[in-house]
Amino acid sequence: MKPQALRGRPDWRALTVGIGLIAIAAIIERDAGQQTITATYGMGPAAMPHVVSVMLAVLGIGHLITAFLGGLPVPDEGDPIAVGWIALGLASLLGCIAFGGGFILATTLLFALTARAFGRRALFADLAIGLALGVAIHLLFAKILTLSLPAGPIERLF
Amino acid sequence: MDALASLAHGFAVALEPTKLMFAAIGVLLGTAVGVLPGIGPALTVALLLPVTFKLDPTGSLIMFAGIYYGGMYGGSTTAILINAPGESASVATAIEGNKMAKAGRGGPALATAAIGSFVAGTIATAGLAFLAPWLVQIAVNFGPWDYFGLMVLAFVTVSATFGDSPLRGLTSLTMGLALGLIGIDKLTGQSRLTFGVPELLDGVEVTTLAVGLFAVGEALFVASRFKHDPEEVVPIRGSLWMTKEDWKRSWGPWLRGTLYGFPIGALPAGGAEIPTFLSYVTERKLSKHPEEFGQGAIEGVAGPEAANNASAAGTLVPLLTLGLPTSATAAIMLAGFQQYGLNPGPLLFAENPGLVWGLVASLFIANAMLLVLNLPLIGLWVRLLAIPQPWLYAGILVFAAMGTVAAKPSVVEIGMLFVFGFIGLLMRRWDYPIAPMVVGLILGPMAEAQLRRSLQLSLGDPMVFLENPGSATLLGIAALCLIAPFVMRNLNRFKASED
Amino acid sequence: MKLFGRVFAGLAFAGLALMAGPALAQQDIKIMAPAAPGGGWDSTARSIQQTLMQTGLAKSVQVTNVTGAGGTVGLAQFITGAKGDPNQLIVNGFVMVGAILTNKSPVTLDQVTPIARLTGEALVIVVPASSPHKTIQDLSAAVKADVAKAVWAGGSAGGTDHILAALFTKAAGAEAAKVNYVAFSGGGEALAAMLGGRVTAGISGYGEFESQIKTGKLRALAVSSPKRIEGVDVPTLKESGIDVEMVNWRAVMAPPGLTAEQRKSVTDMIEKMTKSKEWAEVLKARGWDDYFMAGDTFDAYLKSEQSRVGDILRSVGLVKS
Numbered sequence: 001m002k003p004q005a006l007r008g009r010p011d012w013r014a015l016t017v018g019i020g021l022i023a024i025a026a027i028i029e030r031d032a033g034q035q036t037i038t039a040t041y042g043m044g045p046a047a048m049p050h051v052v053s054v055m056l057a058v059l060g061i062g063h064l065i066t067a068f069l070g071g072l073p074v075p076d077e078g079d080p081i082a083v084g085w086i087a088l089g090l091a092s093l094l095g096c097i098a099f100g101g102g103f104i105l106a107t108t109l110l111f112a113l114t115a116r117a118f119g120r121r122a123l124f125a126d127l128a129i130g131l132a133l134g135v136a137i138h139l140l141f142a143k144i145l146t147l148s149l150p151a152g153p154i155e156r157l158f
Numbered sequence: 159m160d161a162l163a164s165l166a167h168g169f170a171v172a173l174e175p176t177k178l179m180f181a182a183i184g185v186l187l188g189t190a191v192g193v194l195p196g197i198g199p200a201l202t203v204a205l206l207l208p209v210t211f212k213l214d215p216t217g218s219l220i221m222f223a224g225i226y227y228g229g230m231y232g233g234s235t236t237a238i239l240i241n242a243p244g245e246s247a248s249v250a251t252a253i254e255g256n257k258m259a260k261a262g263r264g265g266p267a268l269a270t271a272a273i274g275s276f277v278a279g280t281i282a283t284a285g286l287a288f289l290a291p292w293l294v295q296i297a298v299n300f301g302p303w304d305y306f307g308l309m310v311l312a313f314v315t316v317s318a319t320f321g322d323s324p325l326r327g328l329t330s331l332t333m334g335l336a337l338g339l340i341g342i343d344k345l346t347g348q349s350r351l352t353f354g355v356p357e358l359l360d361g362v363e364v365t366t367l368a369v370g371l372f373a374v375g376e377a378l379f380v381a382s383r384f385k386h387d388p389e390e391v392v393p394i395r396g397s398l399w400m401t402k403e404d405w406k407r408s409w410g411p412w413l414r415g416t417l418y419g420f421p422i423g424a425l426p427a428g429g430a431e432i433p434t435f436l437s438y439v440t441e442r443k444l445s446k447h448p449e450e451f452g453q454g455a456i457e458g459v460a461g462p463e464a465a466n467n468a469s470a471a472g473t474l475v476p477l478l479t480l481g482l483p484t485s486a487t488a489a490i491m492l493a494g495f496q497q498y499g500l501n502p503g504p505l506l507f508a509e510n511p512g513l514v515w516g517l518v519a520s521l522f523i524a525n526a527m528l529l530v531l532n533l534p535l536i537g538l539w540v541r542l543l544a545i546p547q548p549w550l551y552a553g554i555l556v557f558a559a560m561g562t563v564a565a566k567p568s569v570v571e572i573g574m575l576f577v578f579g580f581i582g583l584l585m586r587r588w589d590y591p592i593a594p595m596v597v598g599l600i601l602g603p604m605a606e607a608q609l610r611r612s613l614q615l616s617l618g619d620p621m622v623f624l625e626n627p628g629s630a631t632l633l634g635i636a637a638l639c640l641i642a643p644f645v646m647r648n649l650n651r652f653k654a655s656e657d
Numbered sequence: 658m659k660l661f662g663r664v665f666a667g668l669a670f671a672g673l674a675l676m677a678g679p680a681l682a683q684q685d686i687k688i689m690a691p692a693a694p695g696g697g698w699d700s701t702a703r704s705i706q707q708t709l710m711q712t713g714l715a716k717s718v719q720v721t722n723v724t725g726a727g728g729t730v731g732l733a734q735f736i737t738g739a740k741g742d743p744n745q746l747i748v749n750g751f752v753m754v755g756a757i758l759t760n761k762s763p764v765t766l767d768q769v770t771p772i773a774r775l776t777g778e779a780l781v782i783v784v785p786a787s788s789p790h791k792t793i794q795d796l797s798a799a800v801k802a803d804v805a806k807a808v809w810a811g812g813s814a815g816g817t818d819h820i821l822a823a824l825f826t827k828a829a830g831a832e833a834a835k836v837n838y839v840a841f842s843g844g845g846e847a848l849a850a851m852l853g854g855r856v857t858a859g860i861s862g863y864g865e866f867e868s869q870i871k872t873g874k875l876r877a878l879a880v881s882s883p884k885r886i887e888g889v890d891v892p893t894l895k896e897s898g899i900d901v902e903m904v905n906w907r908a909v910m911a912p913p914g915l916t917a918e919q920r921k922s923v924t925d926m927i928e929k930m931t932k933s934k935e936w937a938e939v940l941k942a943r944g945w946d947d948y949f950m951a952g953d954t955f956d957a958y959l960k961s962e963q964s965r966v967g968d969i970l971r972s973v974g975l976v977k978s
Contacts, residue, residue, distance in 0.1 A: 013588055017329070017588075021329065024333075024336060027351075028336060028339065028351065031350060031351050032350070035348055035350070036348075037346050037348050037974055037975065039345065039346060039610070039614065040805075040834065040835055040836075040837065040974075041613070041614045041617050041618060041805065041837050042610055042611075042612075042613030042614035042616075042617070042618050043609065043610045043613050044346070045343040045345065045346045045348045045350060047610075048339065048606045049339055049350060049351075052332065052335050052336050052339060055328075055332045055335070056332055056333075056336060059325065059328060059329045059332055062325050063325070063329070066325065072326075072588050072589065073588070073589045075587040075588060075589070076383065076386070076387070077386050078382040078383065078386075078587065079381070079382050079383070079384060079385045079386065080382070082381040082382055082384055082385065083378055083381060083382050083583065085381070086377065086378055086381055086555070087580075089555070090374075090555075090559075090575075090576045090579065091576075093559055093572060094569060094572050094573060094576060097563065097567065097568075097569055097572055098569045103560075103563060106559070106563075107556050107559075107560070110552070110555055110556055110559060111552040111553070111555075111556050112552070114377065114381075114548070114551055114552035114555050115548040115549060115551075115552045116548075117381045117384075117548075117551075118381060118384055118547050118548035118551060118552075119384060119385075119548060120548040126548075126549075126552070129549065130552070130556070133553070133556060134556075137556075137560055141194075141560075141564060149560075149563060149564060149567065150563065150567050297849065298849050298852045298853045299853045300849075300853075301850075301853065301855055302850075302855075342726070342759075342760070342814075343814070344813065344814065344840055344842060345814055345839075345840050346814050346840075346975070347759045347813070347814035347815035347840075347975055349760065349761075356726050356729060356730045356733060356760070356762070356763075357726075357730060359726035359729075359730070359760055360724065360726055360730075426845045426846045426848075426849035427842075427845075427846050427849075476845060476849070480848070480849075480852070480869070488845070566724060567723075568730075607842070611839050611841075614808075614837065614839050615808060615839065615855060615856070617805060617806075617837075
């Protein structure tokens with residue numbers, strides 16, 4: 001990781017973070033402005049948000065300045081495809097929970113897609129392992145310890 | 159001394175073979191459930207409480223103590239092995255512990271956590287037996303202003319973990335503070351930054367943020383680098399067991415961690431997080447190997463783990479002497495007592511000394527049992543890291559998601575885990591420190607609540623912080639910690655220019 | 658994986674322990690506790706579970722916990738998820754009535770089918786032992802004299818304790834909006850503030866303060882229930898001339914869209930349960946008072962509680978109308 005060498009051109013990372021921080025500060029400020037209830041004694045519920053949003057705004061400006069003075073450290077090369085596979089796995093987990101796919105199916109997909117991200121090609125073998133893992137977890141925690149895990153079609157078989 | 163005799167009697171009861179078996183089962187069950195990230199000791203105890211219903215009071219309490227300690231140890235195990243702290247008090251452990259595990263030193267990390275917990279638990283239990291009545295007086299007199307002072311001190315010292323860029327460190331911390339604003343304001347019941355999403359009313363769960371940033375973020379980061387520069391995980395390098403050097407570096411942190419954990423845990427709003435952070439920064443300052451911090455320094459595991467366990471014993475001080483349940487776990491313990499029609503409090507010692515000391519003795523035995531059962535298992539735990547990386551990280555993600563799903567099965571919660579995972583990836587790639595964000599989320603809301611309570615009690619007069627000796631002292635120390643580094647630097651420069 | 662082998666070994670025991678129990682009845686009941694394990698609603702739900710199974714009124718009973726926002730997250734899920742299903746129940750109570758208003762919840766208790774009020778707990782107003790206020794009238798006078806200086810300690814903002822503090826302040830002749838109420842998270846912190854003498858008075862469920870009162874560290878001035886608590890020599894607010902009455906009740910309700918028959922059979926099951934000796938034992942062990950009320954009486958009671966809580970929360974300023 002070395003500092004941005006290019007002079008004259010602002011660092012897009014620092015710019016993005018700076019603008020993002022200022023945006024978040026604005027959201028917090030807006031929300032605090034909508035508080036209808038104040039405390040009768042001492043500080044109200046909007047005081048702390050004001051403090052945080054000012055801090056964020058200052059840090060945002062700090063990032064903008066940094067963007068023109070060297071920028072953030074440049075990260076090593078990444079592999080967006082691998083990240084994409086895991087993102088797909090997490091998204092299918094989310095989808096399973098949202099649309100009643102159940103915990104076991106979610107686990108199976110997350111497991112297999114993550115393994116794919118790390119270069120595995122044996123999709124069916126990984127699906128099988130994920131399924132076995134999901135079933136084992138479901139039986140142990142949901143059945144025996146009555147922990148409520150989201151149920152889907154596979155769970156209803158048990 | 160009465161207490162001693164009662165304690166001895168308690169031990170006699172708890173040491174019967176059947177009782178020992180209950181302790182062992184409790185420890186195993188507790189560890190099994192406690193390893194799930196997101197399910198801390200309190201939830202573990204609550205989930206397993208029905209199991210103890212079937213036993214007689216003594217047996218049940220002993221099993222209960224076992225579950226409690228098992229749950230706590232389970233939380234640190236995942237923090238060390240897979241960087242997924244099971245509860246907010248294990249966040250500090252994860253910082254160095256996981257680095258050690260990845261460098262093949264998972265064995266010593268787990269060992270120092272287990273032995274440190276035992277040492278701290280033993281000392282703190284002794285403290286409970288002899289200092290409780292005295293300590294509780296101080297605890298009760300600790301006002302909101304004093305808590306605020308303590309939290310400011312924690313903030314200031316934790317900023318030492320920011321790394322080399324104050325801008326990025328402060329950004330991380332402030333984002334944590336911003337996340338802490340989300341939810342219902344404790345003092346007025348107003349919702350802040352919830353955008354009409356009811357799931358956000360209870361705020362951002364610390365474990366969701368920690369598991370997202372630490373475990374999910376890590377998995378994403380390692381995957382993103384896998385093709386170019388695959389990470390090398392060595393399950394065991396050198397000794398599986400702690401070396402002489404490890405022992406030498408651990409005992410100091412254990413004792414100091416206990417000194418932080420026990421008294422702060424005894425405070426009604428002290429909690430376990432502040433002592434673990436204070437212990438972490440202290441060890442970082444005192445260590446002879448400061449360069450190892452951030453790379454896996456054993457002191458950074460030994461201290462916070464001891465502090466965590468000592469604070470757990472500390473919460474029993476107000477519970478047993480006053481009947482004050484000051485933590486989620488203590489509240490559940492109270493439920494455990496109440497199922498036998500017992501009400502902890504000032505009367506309990508007088509009415510039912512056998513049971514109280516029986517409990518203290520069982521905590522002690524559960525602690526020892528934990529050590530006996532877990533030390534041999536460390537080899538097994540560590541070998542989990544030998545699983546081929548694709549499966550290892552897939553398993554970690556499944557496990558992390560499962561903990562979150564089990565604790566709060568909602569789309570919003572999983573969505574947050576997802577988002578925090580990606581923020582964790584970006585922060586790793588762009589070199590932002592991660593821990594300050596979690597610290598901000600933990601300490602921010604606490605500090606705000608205590609500050610506002612203080613001002614409400616003083617009817618808005620800020621002088622209350624300086625008029626009370628406790629808060630004045632704590633704020634003074636915080637100011638010193640803040641100014642001292644600058645003064646020292648200038649002093650050095652001054653000296654240098656004189657030469 | 659070795660890990661799971663170990664988990665399984667431990668859990669096999671738990672399984673054996675949990676599966677024991679009589680299997681007589683026909684129904685599989687699901688109870689939602691809209692709170693985390695360990696709290697009041699959760700223990701109510703689990704006590705119902707235990708009693709229904711012991712008495713054989715139900716074949717199996719499952720308790721699910723949905724946490725969040727004073728139970729309103731669970732309520733919303735229950736209303737959409739359990740609609741028309743007579744085998745599902747939700748535990749809730751007085752706290753939820755307030756939480757629905759303060760959290761501006763999109764769902765309300767009008768959308769579920771009330772079954773029965775089960776238990777209730779009296780709140781107690783206490784002062785530290787060193788306090789100059791010897792009776793509830795002293796405290797009332799102090800509140801009237803300077804409402805800002807009379808600092809109250811209790812649980813979460815907008816909760817039962819806060820509502821009682823506001824009702825009391827109003828009854829004392831001061832402005833309810835000016836009540837200086839400090840919300841503490843958890844009874845422990847509030848109790849410590851009282852024992853440390855930092856607040857004027859405190860409010861909580863009687864059980865929480867019981868041992869402090871018995872040892873004389875706190876002085877109980879009045880209880881909020883309509884009748885004195887059995888065996889406790891503390892006057893009620895009413896008999897002390899303060900016209901305030903409040904009970905922190907817990908109830909069980911069914912989903913929307915039940916037929917009159919279904920509602921009756923669920924009510925019968927719950928009523929049978931509350932008449933069992935197993936339930937009496939549970940109440941005794943937990944220290945709960947029986948406040949059983951069902952049918953139309955409970956419907957009317959629920960309505961009046963909703964409007965009363967709404968009024969007081971508006972007058973305190975916690976809810977803008």
